[in-house]
Amino acid sequence: MQPKTRPIQRFAAAASKCSAEAAVYGKCIVEDYNSVHKDKCVKEFMKLKDCFLVAKGGK
Amino acid sequence: MRLAIPRVCLPRRSGPFLAGSTRRWYAFQAPGGPIFQVFNPRTKWLQKERSAANVEPSRQSDYLKDEIASRVCERLVDIKRDFPRVLDLGANSCNIARALTREIVDPDPSVPVIPPLSSKIGELVAAESSQSLLYRDANLAFNDELQLARQVLRDDETLPFDAESFDMVLSSMSMHWINDLPGVLAQINNVLKPDCPFIGAMLGGDTLFELRTSLQLAEQERRGGISPRVSPLADVRDVGGLLQKAGFTMLTVDVEDIIVDFPDMFALMEDLQAMGESNAVLGREMGPIGRDVLLAGDAIYRQLHGNEDGTIPATFRIIHMIGWRVSEDQAKPLKRGTGQVNLKDILENK
Numbered sequence: 001m002q003p004k005t006r007p008i009q010r011f012a013a014a015a016s017k018c019s020a021e022a023a024v025y026g027k028c029i030v031e032d033y034n035s036v037h038k039d040k041c042v043k044e045f046m047k048l049k050d051c052f053l054v055a056k057g058g059k
Numbered sequence: 060m061r062l063a064i065p066r067v068c069l070p071r072r073s074g075p076f077l078a079g080s081t082r083r084w085y086a087f088q089a090p091g092g093p094i095f096q097v098f099n100p101r102t103k104w105l106q107k108e109r110s111a112a113n114v115e116p117s118r119q120s121d122y123l124k125d126e127i128a129s130r131v132c133e134r135l136v137d138i139k140r141d142f143p144r145v146l147d148l149g150a151n152s153c154n155i156a157r158a159l160t161r162e163i164v165d166p167d168p169s170v171p172v173i174p175p176l177s178s179k180i181g182e183l184v185a186a187e188s189s190q191s192l193l194y195r196d197a198n199l200a201f202n203d204e205l206q207l208a209r210q211v212l213r214d215d216e217t218l219p220f221d222a223e224s225f226d227m228v229l230s231s232m233s234m235h236w237i238n239d240l241p242g243v244l245a246q247i248n249n250v251l252k253p254d255c256p257f258i259g260a261m262l263g264g265d266t267l268f269e270l271r272t273s274l275q276l277a278e279q280e281r282r283g284g285i286s287p288r289v290s291p292l293a294d295v296r297d298v299g300g301l302l303q304k305a306g307f308t309m310l311t312v313d314v315e316d317i318i319v320d321f322p323d324m325f326a327l328m329e330d331l332q333a334m335g336e337s338n339a340v341l342g343r344e345m346g347p348i349g350r351d352v353l354l355a356g357d358a359i360y361r362q363l364h365g366n367e368d369g370t371i372p373a374t375f376r377i378i379h380m381i382g383w384r385v386s387e388d389q390a391k392p393l394k395r396g397t398g399q400v401n402l403k404d405i406l407e408n409k
Contacts, residue, residue, distance in 0.1 A: 011350070012325035015357055019369075025355065026362025029276055033363070036276055038283030045281070045355060052354055 014056035021048040094239045097291060100188075100214060102339040103236050107189035110335035111152070114195060120333035121152065126317065127377055128154035128231045131260045133163060134381065135176050138256065142226040143181035146250065148243075148259075149215060149233025150185035151335075152195045153207065159183070160204040177205035184225075187233075188212045192335065218246045226255050234261040235292055236339065244305035244382075254386035257307065263292045263378040264314065269364040270327065270373065274348070276363075277355035286344040298378050307382025308389070315377045320370040324357040327373050 015022070025048045028041035110117045132155065147155045159180060163173040177183075183205055187193040190211045196202070197209070212219070216239050228247050237243050247257050271289040278285045293301070299312045321327040331337055348356075365371050383389065 006329075008325050008329060011353065012323055015325070015354055016323065019361075022354075022358035022361060026358040029280060029355075029359050030362045033276055036279045038280065040280050045351070048354060048358060049351070 010056070014052055017055040018048055018051035021051045024048075094242065096238050096341055098236050098238055098339045099341050100216070100236075100238070100339075103215075103335075104188055106332075106337050106339060107151075107192045107335040110333055111189060111191035111195045113333065116333040117152070117192075117195065117335075120330045121154065123317070123319070123334065123375060124151055124154045124232045125157065127260050128158040129161065129163075130315070130377070131155065131229060131231045131258055131379070132158045132176055134258055134379070135179065136163065136173055141179050141181070144225050145180050145183050145227045145229060146220065146225045147183060147185045148218070148228060148230040148247065149236075150187040150193060150209075151232060152192050153185050153201075153209070155229050155231055156183055156185060156205060156207050157196070157201050160201045175204070180205060182206045182208060184208045184210055184220075186210045186212050186218075188215045189335070216243055218243070218250055220250045222249050223252045225250050226252055228255075228257045228259075230257075230259040230261070232261065234259060235263065235266075235290065240293065241301055241304055244301055244307070248306045248382075248384055251384040253384050254389050255384050257382050257384075258380075260377050260379045261293070262375060263298070264294050264376040265374060266292055266376045267373060269360060269371070270324070273324065273356045273360035273363060274352065276359050277352045281351045281355050282349070287340045287342065288338055288348070290338070290340055293378065295378055298380050302380055302382040305382070306385060308385050309381075309383045311379075311381040313379050315379065317375045317377060318372050319375065320366060320372055322370055324360045324371060325353070327371070 021044070025041055025044040028044045029036060147153070150156070159177040160175050162175055165172070185193065185207060187209075188211065193209050193211060215233070216237055228251055230247075234240065234243070244257075251257060267289050274288045275285045278288075295312060295314050299310055302310050302312070321330070360371050361369075
């Protein structure tokens with residue numbers, strides 16, 4: 001019995017609303033996962049993050 | 060350890076310099092070899108204390124430890140003996156004691172139900188360093204069904220018991236956090252009476268490889284580098300050698316995979332935290348994982364390992380080990396080539 005939801009649960013709920021964007025980002029990484037470097041999929045990630053921030057709402 | 064006698068200074072002399080005549084070193088190797096520190100025991104202790112402080116989530120996430128404890132106990136069925144005094148090393152919340160008081164029901168209905176194994180056991184000493192976790196279930200019903208003595212250990216790697224004082228040592232789901240595994244195994248061997256078994260299970264090998272790879276890829280892409288998120292674990296091949304080195308004989312080592320499906324990566328990480336199995340590797344990055352990495356990690360986990368139905372699998376690879384303390388009157392393997400019966404005949408006529 002926990003009175004308020006934990007931040008991680010709110011995080012998970014928001015992340016689950018962006019499965020389409022997550023799949024695009026995931027595909028971008030997985031298609032060539034032996035040569036991942038910083039910001040390899042930055043465009044796809046920013047789309048995912050924008051969606052996540054909207055889904056999370058508030059702050 | 061290396062001691063050095065300070066260099067003896069002699070006045071400079073002319074003539075050939077004699078190597079070794081002016082310097083005298085005294086060096087010796089400490090017994091037992093170097094001990095590598097991989098995990099932070101205090102962090103592990105804190106995590107266990109915290110997990111036990113939240114009783115309900117802690118109990119709910121005991122499914123893995125209960126399952127592994129019952130698999131460890133099933134191995135006792137094959138040993139036709141009674142055990143007056145048994146040690147459960149790294150008892151967590153006494154999962155082994157709980158498993159011992161349960162009947163063993165085989166999925167095949169033709170196999171008779173085996174009564175609780177606690178009847179074979181005189182006294183069970185449950186030793187654990189986290190007091191809150193050890194006493195979490197102290198007033199549940201199973202405590203009355205066997206003679207259970209709880210003992211809080213000062214640290215997980217020193218056994219404060221007399222030599223040759225136990226008829227069996229059990230250990231489930233705790234030895235993967237021990238730094239000095241060879242040392243602890245040798246101590247277990249020491250507290251066992253001759254011709255008595257040690258039966259243990261710990262996580263090893265490819266445990267949580269999905270989480271490990273997803274977080275590595277996510278961190279590599281988001282931040283351009285990785286840090287240890289999942290413990291380095293012992294491999295099956297290592298365990299046999301370790302047991303042998305500790306002096307056990309008649310070894311049995313085998314591996315089982317338990318795959319648990321979770322709705323998302325966050326649920327998996329929440330459960331690991333509630334189990335008290337969060338990261339305690341020395342040299343890990345302090346503080347929580349960044350949000351970007353978490354978000355990226357979940358997406359990669361789904362893409363790389365996800366199931367058809369949208370859940371994600373997490374593999375727990377359990378290494379089971381059995382070793383016996385050496386004794387004079389123990390059954391020993393016969394010499395090579397002394398066999399009189401062809402095994403092929405027996406197996407084919409069966």
